[in-house]
Amino acid sequence: MTLLYLFAYLSILIFLLLIGRKLIKYSSMPVHLRWELYPVAHEANKNEYGGSRYEEINWWEKESRKDHLAELLVMLEEIFLLKGVYTNNRKLWYFSYPFHLGLYLIIATAFLMLSAAVLNVCSVVSFVDPHRTLDAALFYFTDVAGFAGILLTFIGCSGLVVMRSTDSKYRQYNAPVDFINLAFIMVLDLSIFLTLILSNGSFVLSKEFIRNLVTFNFTPIREPFFAVHIILISLFLIYFPLTRMTHLFAKYFTYHKVRWEDEPNLGGTNLERRIKEALNFGVGWSAPHIESGKSWGEVATKLPSEVKR
Amino acid sequence: MKTRRVSPVSPANSIREFVEVDMPPAVMSPDDYLKLPHPYEDWVDQPIRELTADQKERLECSLDGLSAIGMIKPGTEQEKEERVARFLSGLGKLFTKENNWTFLQPLLLSMENCLKCQTCAEQCPIYISSGRKEIYRPIFRGEILRRIINRYLKPGGKFFHVLSGSDFDLNWETIARLGELAYRCTLCRRCAQACPIGVDNALITREIRVLFSEELGLAPEELHTSGSMKQLKTGSSTGTNPTAMLDIVEFIQEDMKDLYGIDIKMPIDKKGADILLLHNFGEYLSWPENVMAFAIIFEKAGLNWTLSSELGGYDSVNYGLFYDDVQYARVALEHIKVAKDLGVKKLVLGECGHAHKSLMPIADRLLVDDNIIPRESAFSLLEQIVFSGRIKFDPGKNDFPVTLHDPCNIVRSMGIVEPQRRILRKLCPHFVEMQPHGVRNFCCGGGSGFAIFQGKNFPDWRNAISFRMKFKQVLDAFRDNIEPSTKKYVCAPCSNCKGTFRDGFNYYKAFEKCGIIYGGLVELIVNAMVDVKQPFIKWEVK
Numbered sequence: 001m002t003l004l005y006l007f008a009y010l011s012i013l014i015f016l017l018l019i020g021r022k023l024i025k026y027s028s029m030p031v032h033l034r035w036e037l038y039p040v041a042h043e044a045n046k047n048e049y050g051g052s053r054y055e056e057i058n059w060w061e062k063e064s065r066k067d068h069l070a071e072l073l074v075m076l077e078e079i080f081l082l083k084g085v086y087t088n089n090r091k092l093w094y095f096s097y098p099f100h101l102g103l104y105l106i107i108a109t110a111f112l113m114l115s116a117a118v119l120n121v122c123s124v125v126s127f128v129d130p131h132r133t134l135d136a137a138l139f140y141f142t143d144v145a146g147f148a149g150i151l152l153t154f155i156g157c158s159g160l161v162v163m164r165s166t167d168s169k170y171r172q173y174n175a176p177v178d179f180i181n182l183a184f185i186m187v188l189d190l191s192i193f194l195t196l197i198l199s200n201g202s203f204v205l206s207k208e209f210i211r212n213l214v215t216f217n218f219t220p221i222r223e224p225f226f227a228v229h230i231i232l233i234s235l236f237l238i239y240f241p242l243t244r245m246t247h248l249f250a251k252y253f254t255y256h257k258v259r260w261e262d263e264p265n266l267g268g269t270n271l272e273r274r275i276k277e278a279l280n281f282g283v284g285w286s287a288p289h290i291e292s293g294k295s296w297g298e299v300a301t302k303l304p305s306e307v308k309r
Numbered sequence: 310m311k312t313r314r315v316s317p318v319s320p321a322n323s324i325r326e327f328v329e330v331d332m333p334p335a336v337m338s339p340d341d342y343l344k345l346p347h348p349y350e351d352w353v354d355q356p357i358r359e360l361t362a363d364q365k366e367r368l369e370c371s372l373d374g375l376s377a378i379g380m381i382k383p384g385t386e387q388e389k390e391e392r393v394a395r396f397l398s399g400l401g402k403l404f405t406k407e408n409n410w411t412f413l414q415p416l417l418l419s420m421e422n423c424l425k426c427q428t429c430a431e432q433c434p435i436y437i438s439s440g441r442k443e444i445y446r447p448i449f450r451g452e453i454l455r456r457i458i459n460r461y462l463k464p465g466g467k468f469f470h471v472l473s474g475s476d477f478d479l480n481w482e483t484i485a486r487l488g489e490l491a492y493r494c495t496l497c498r499r500c501a502q503a504c505p506i507g508v509d510n511a512l513i514t515r516e517i518r519v520l521f522s523e524e525l526g527l528a529p530e531e532l533h534t535s536g537s538m539k540q541l542k543t544g545s546s547t548g549t550n551p552t553a554m555l556d557i558v559e560f561i562q563e564d565m566k567d568l569y570g571i572d573i574k575m576p577i578d579k580k581g582a583d584i585l586l587l588h589n590f591g592e593y594l595s596w597p598e599n600v601m602a603f604a605i606i607f608e609k610a611g612l613n614w615t616l617s618s619e620l621g622g623y624d625s626v627n628y629g630l631f632y633d634d635v636q637y638a639r640v641a642l643e644h645i646k647v648a649k650d651l652g653v654k655k656l657v658l659g660e661c662g663h664a665h666k667s668l669m670p671i672a673d674r675l676l677v678d679d680n681i682i683p684r685e686s687a688f689s690l691l692e693q694i695v696f697s698g699r700i701k702f703d704p705g706k707n708d709f710p711v712t713l714h715d716p717c718n719i720v721r722s723m724g725i726v727e728p729q730r731r732i733l734r735k736l737c738p739h740f741v742e743m744q745p746h747g748v749r750n751f752c753c754g755g756g757s758g759f760a761i762f763q764g765k766n767f768p769d770w771r772n773a774i775s776f777r778m779k780f781k782q783v784l785d786a787f788r789d790n791i792e793p794s795t796k797k798y799v800c801a802p803c804s805n806c807k808g809t810f811r812d813g814f815n816y817y818k819a820f821e822k823c824g825i826i827y828g829g830l831v832e833l834i835v836n837a838m839v840d841v842k843q844p845f846i847k848w849e850v851k
Contacts, residue, residue: 029413029414030413030414031674032674033411033412033675034670034673034674035412035415035512035670036670036722036724037498037502037509037722038722038723040724046724049727049747050720050748051724051725051727053724054669054670054686054723054724055686055688055724055725055726055727055728057693058655058683059689084428084503084504085426085505088505089428089431092428096426169427169430170425173425173427173448173452175456175474175475176472176473177474178425180472247424250418250422250506251422253414253418254415254418254419254506254507257414257418258509259501262670264673265673265676265677265681266681267678271674275676278406278410281406281408282407283407283408284407285399285402285408285524286398286399286524286525287522287524287526288526289526289635290523290635296638299638300635300638300642300675301639303541303639304538304639306538307538309542
């Protein structure tokens with residue numbers, strides 16, 4: 001049974017490493033040409049209609065003012081309400097929203113369990129037998145959030161599976177792996193539900209397991225179904241970073257590093273230094289007019305040999 | 310915006326068929342096209358002309374019977390195999406920082422994170438106008454590319470290709486169709502704007518074009534040989550050299566005097582001027598009134614400005630933006646060199662959308678050291694002039710309905726939304742917005758080079774399909790005065806958009822049936838000037 005705990009630790013470690021690798025990959029890329037898309041949420045006084053500082057005369061002399069609160073609000077609407085899907089694809093939103101909300105609640109449940117375990121280790125809460133208000137609040141809120149999460153995820157995931165497998169506009173674009181992802185989540189959701197049912201309507205087993213993980217107490221797991229549940233969750237943690245489900249992390253980059261990335265190059269900045277670095281990359285394209293083998297800076301400043309003036 | 314749904318999904322041309330050697334070309338049926346409002350209820354579109362037998366024999370046209378690139382079919386199986394190998398080699402380069410630092414991060418994010426939720430589909434004017442042809446669905450080309458990558462570039466692709474839907478052997482015909490398909494999207498980025506993840510199918514499309522051009526040397530003649538190459542050789546994609554440019558300016562000045570009694574000598578190559586004004590050279594040749602109007606406004610406002618007759622100084626066109634980063638960079642640096650040599654304080658872009666985007670945000674990450682010269686939109690400058698009180702206006706002279714087309718490159722990609730509107734609200738008492746407008750606008754249908762594709766049967770497709778949504782918007786905006794006796798003006802402050810309106814309006818006989826013409830922003834400004842006695846806007850088919 002110690003192996004189960006070790007597998008859980010390993011899966012968490014692999015999860016963190018793979019996610020970390022992906023984040024490093026996205027964040028360590030060279031500077032790219034500007035490719036923003038309006039409205040840019042942080043454009044002060046102009047974000048409502050999609051304006052930019054380019055609207056102003058001698059814009060480069062004006063101080064850049066960023067509305068970070070507006071940007072945060074747009075992010076919150078997008079993350080917690082899936083506003084983009086609501087506005088542009090309502091039919092999908094009816095399933096996608098409960099699906100995502102359910103997942104958020106399940107993640108929140110896991111964090112609540114982890115918090116309770118840590119607080120218990122610190123002797124702040126009694127953990128599984130609540131007497132005081134804080135104990136009870138943590139205890140029951142975890143159960144409520146967990147149950148709601150399971151239910152919403154199930155409804156949303158079922159709807160998405162049905163839509164993606166019956167509606168031809170989705171079906172042919174979904175590869176088997178896309179259905180495998182949804183099926184995995186569905187199985188996981190059912191296994192969480194089973195642990196709830198088989199532990200008398202509460203997540204006592206899960207709470208204990210997390211506490212054991214935190215305290216390195218490898219108490220044997222007696223219930224076979226719970227052992228299977230732990231294996232499933234561990235496998236999912238390893239599988240998740242390898243899939244498109246990591247879009248929740250990628251979205252930060254698509255918005256903040258592309259869509260809303262409007263930093264002007266006014267010279268003498270770190271941005272200009274990064275551009276100079278990129279201009280030193282060697283060009284290796286094969287088309288005759290490129291005349292590769294030189295750096296970008298050289299290729300761009302030299303006319304192709306077929307151009308005779 | 311409500312649009313009529315013709316059929317939920319066109320059953321033809323699935324991904325599965327697309328990767329086969331023999332895909333039946335998609336058929337454009339006028340009956341499926343987006344329906345137009347009054348007075349076009351009974352409008353009958355002509356079918357898109359077929360290519361000639363010789364063209365069909367020689368050119369890759371199996372996508373939909375069109376050939377934008379003009380790709381010659383390989384003669385032998387060996388040649389096909391070589392091209393497949395070169396395509397795959399180029400595909401690999403597309404994801405290296407050395408070869409594609411310019412768009413690597415946005416491209417990779419878009420390729421790895423599309424959830425195929427189809428939120429983008431209903432944003433695409435071409436997809437909707439065509440009657441929702443499957444091949445024009447915004448994610449279609451990205452998905453083909455993704456499956457090729459999964460099969461041939463990803464580790465384990467050989468073993469897991471069934472799981473990723475990539476269980477096919479790549480053939481030249483599929484690649485050729487993919488290349489053509491990259492020229493059925495105007496890169497308007499409306500799909501990207503709607504994507505909840507931030508995936509940009511327009512960028513993926515552009516990068517397919519880059520791969521074809523920079524690795525295979527395949528690009529539409531209008532963009533490459535007769536576009537950026539000709540511009541680098543002669544100074545303009547129209548082939549106009551500096552001497553001819555000076556002659557044309559002389560003609561325009563004479564016309565200005567003869568037609569409007571305005572005697573202005575446009576400053577040319579004036580060292581130390583505050584402003585270098587850079588027009589799309591199409592304005593000089595097709596819409597000289599636009600060049601005149603700028604000159605009138607700038608002179609009346611007392612600006613210290615100049616035009617340039619140097620190579621790179623009189624044509625703001627930069628078609629590299631649409632298909633090739635190297636060609637783009639070469640042309641952009643030519644533009645900058647002229648501004649630097651003249652010692653101007655700023656370079657101002659005239660009414661050309663892609664020139665705005667090319668020299669302002671995109672060039673921003675290309676220029677270093679003393680090449681960093683301030684660049685500004687004419688719209689901001691014009692707004693300042695109009696509201697400065699330096700020129701007297703009588704808005705009553707613009708006593709006709711006006712609507713505004715938002716060029717995607719200036720509005721959605723740069724956020725220049727209000728200056729042109731504030732001018733129109735002040736000078737045009739009957740200004741009415743299209744729906745949707747501003748950053749949510751629809752493309753004119755001529756974006757990304759389509760406006761200048763005049764070869765073979767492409768104009769038929771552009772007029773009937775890619776321009777169609779914009780035309781519907783225009784008709785809707787003017788629906789209360791749609792009769793031809795009320796003259797109406799579409800303000801399209803972009804040369805390529807104007808080219809699209811010109812051809813599209815002629816195709817739909819918009820002036821005869823509805824009394825609609827198009828033109829730029831500066832023409833409306835000059836038309837409202839008290840000092841200009843003759844009406845500046847001519848109500849005639851252009």
